[in-house]
Amino acid sequence: MIVYEASKAEFVDSVFSGSITDEIYEMYQQKIGKSGKSQIMSWENSMQYMYRVLEDSEIPDDCGVAIEFTIPTTSKRIDFIITGLNQFQDDSVVIIELKQWSEAQKVEGKDGVVKTILGGGLRETTHPSYQVWSYASLIKNFNQTVEEDEIGLHPCAYLHNYDFIEEDPLTDEIYKPYFDEAPLYGKRDALKLRNFIKKYIRYGDNSDILLRIDNGKIRPSKKLQDTLASMLDGNKEFVMIDEQKICYELAIKMARESYLDDKKRVLIVEGGPGTGKSVVAINLLVDLMADDMLSLYVTKNSAPRNVFFEKLKGGKHSLSYLKNLFKGSGSFTASESNEFDAIIVDEAHRLNKKSGLFSNLGENQVKEIINAAKFSVFFIDKHQKISLKDYGSVEAIYEFCNYFDAEVEHIKLESQFRCNGSDGYLSWLNDVLEIEETANFDGFDFDYDFRVVDSPSELRDLIFEKNTDNNARLLAGYCWDWIKEGKNNTDVHDIVIDDFSMSWNLGNSDTWAIDEDSVNEIGCIHTSQGLEFDYVGVIIGEDMRFDGEHIVTDFEKRARTDQSLKGIKKMYKENSVGALEIADEIIKNTYRTLMTRGMKGCYIYCEDMELQTYFKEKLSRL
Known part of the structure; x- marks a missing residue:
């Protein structure tokens, strides 16, 4: 433009x-x-x-x-x-x-x-x-x-x-x-x-x-998962611009200084969806390893790691090498101090306090990561916390920087590389979802394809139409139980809305985001966060509605099988106001995250017709 x-x-x-x-x-x-x-x-x-x-x-x-x-x-x-x-x-x-x-x-x-x-x-x-x-x-x-x-x-x-x-x-x-x-x-x-x-x-x-x-033809944006193998081979797939470049150079400098003097250093990088956090993180990993530094890439969510493994499998690197390169956030409960030269933590907002299946291992994941590394960098977005267990925060990182007497730097990424480069779409979405008031309450710039469709069947058909290169997916809020007997059977339809029905993503697939048949299933927050598609269709369930004046969330409408709000009812009995505030933040953050997975477009259907009308009215002002 x-x-x-x-x-x-x-x-x-x-x-x-x-x-x-x-x-x-x-x-x-x-x-x-x-x-x-x-x-x-x-x-x-x-x-x-x-x-x-x-x-x-x-x-x-x-x-x-x-x-x-x-x-x-x-x-x-x-x-x-x-x-x-x-x-x-x-x-x-x-x-x-x-x-x-x-x-x-x-x-x-x-x-x-x-x-x-x-x-x-x-x-x-x-x-x-x-x-x-x-x-x-x-x-x-x-x-x-x-x-x-x-x-x-x-x-x-x-x-x-x-x-x-x-x-x-x-x-x-x-x-x-x-x-x-x-x-x-x-x-x-x-x-x-x-x-x-x-x-x-x-x-x-x-x-x-x-x-x-x-009016020129625009090539499809590169997806991190598709270029990873080339990047690990040392090829420069992404040109870093402006604050991305500043962030990257600061991280490299801090890592090299810590490598030489063994003093702990920590870099906190804040940025919203599509600001290039993961691109900077992977570039860091590649270049620090090229400097012979023992380095790891860490995420709490297994979905990005599983996709990375699948994309890299059969290449020049062994599976054991890759498993040691990409780690879960609970891998450091028994680590020695400064055992690693650098630990790069992506999606740091998803870090838990304790580790293990039953949250009974270790003391604190933020503390354990800083302890294990000479240099650690945390890529974080406070608006992508989507579970009660999500502990990672800027405040927690600072707390343990002080504990270890670590030198700390804090930087923000703002340039947009998702949603067709539209900062305005993200700001508009924050305003529309009432996450925060922004200057984009009346619309957004750039050619981002956002639509409100009239039925889940229409949404499904639109995503099928857009899935020309395995690049479009259906997503939904966690408002439907995951039927145990059908976890591995796509013919068992967990999600039913009137005459529409589809299956949740299958439990036997660790790589739903890139599997060829995944367009026939509906993904949840846990299988899509940290990944990106060209187009997403999002079903907004009854956990979010419009009451005529404001957007209202309702944790009671979440599925019984949803673990992200486990414990909220107990919390509600003890402190109803506090529990409602936390649940509201998590539900809105979940939909914000789902609605920013698409690089070119996002289409939505709302079960609550008042919310459907609200979005249409907001869209009509663009």
Whole structure:
């Protein structure tokens, strides 16, 4: 999606007449939403500089100009794009990252990272050349039209307030791989930037390059489970951008320091669904092992591990090697202090307090993991706690960091890589489910396919239609008992709604998420959390309804076989208000998690017709 597009002549006229900021803002409001003052001021500033750069008769008036281009499958946008033909009449695109920076510092020991003033303080961020190179790489990876039409992408960064000096931090040798790929230009380099543009844009955009890119075929987003084998072989399947890169480099640095001095270090990484937590985690695992560090990947939920084993089975690594690499969270009750160089904990919100089938082993999983590792990293999302036993929290991690006198860092991931890159969809969902009030109460941006369907049969048929490459699944809240006699028989239908019936996922499958026939069954939270699909259809049971004013949850409507709220009735007798608050959080978090498993779309059916109407009304405002 492009916020603003025009020819160079139209852009120049708009800047000259003083209307450019208003024009960008008007289109921004229509396509994305309201923008803050800092964003508006940056347009006001930067467009004046780009106007001066483009004021050259050798840059054709009919070349294309795009501002705020959304990178496919992400929530990130490119500041400025120029399109046209090069000297050989080939399609050519110049991608420009615009920066307001006036100073920066080099950061040693972290690849592609610098420090500058951001948000009123000195903060680490990606080097401008790395940033624009990574954005160009994402376009190349995901926009199929760019590859098929052989459209050349040429990234650069323009820091129009920055006065480069001799031996400047930003042009240090450590950043050479990135500024070789994406040149840097400062306040005295307008002529150099102009020449860079003229090198690749000789003729106008007479083949609708902007339109073809904007409407280009988008490759399916890579799923972690499908690329795992390649990543373990050392291949870079995912380009990490912005705070993902900052998080990764911080983790690598902390792990290496702990490896050398044996001092405990802990990194807490907060992030919602689709922010790349698992991608960063697996990249860390691969690269720490490449540094000869004894490292483990840990999840409490067995479903992701089982899927990983199945995907890796028969490859170059033995099953015993893989079993030792991917561990459950209760594996450290008897571990020695600093037995491992690094433990990477994904879905840390699912950690239990005690381990074992009967919760009678060990003392505390958070404590035991920090004890067992020199360096531990916890990837956590407080809104994905879906059981009374879920103990993992930022507060608990800090408590045991203090206990072990561990050095601790805390970072957040925000960029969206699921739900077609829509931060807005997740914020809208939080608001609609009344998990928290957000600015997206009236809708969300980007092309995410969300629908409310009128029957569970229609939902099933829609998912069957979307399951073209084993990439769509039906999910449901845990409101139907799992019939014991039919746990391994898909013909025994646990879930019955009027004339619709289907089976829960089978008990004899550890890999429901990737099994070919799984589309004929309905998955629960435990078989889908931590995994992703292209499309999901979610049945919302009677444990969540709309009372005319608010969303109401009811733990009494949960299935008797559901273990996630085991003990809630006893808790309710002792403290009814507290029990209801906890149950409400868990039920809403469950549906939020289910409704964010789809990368391209989510379809829902609600048993409560008032809730069905509520969602339809919310959807009608988009």
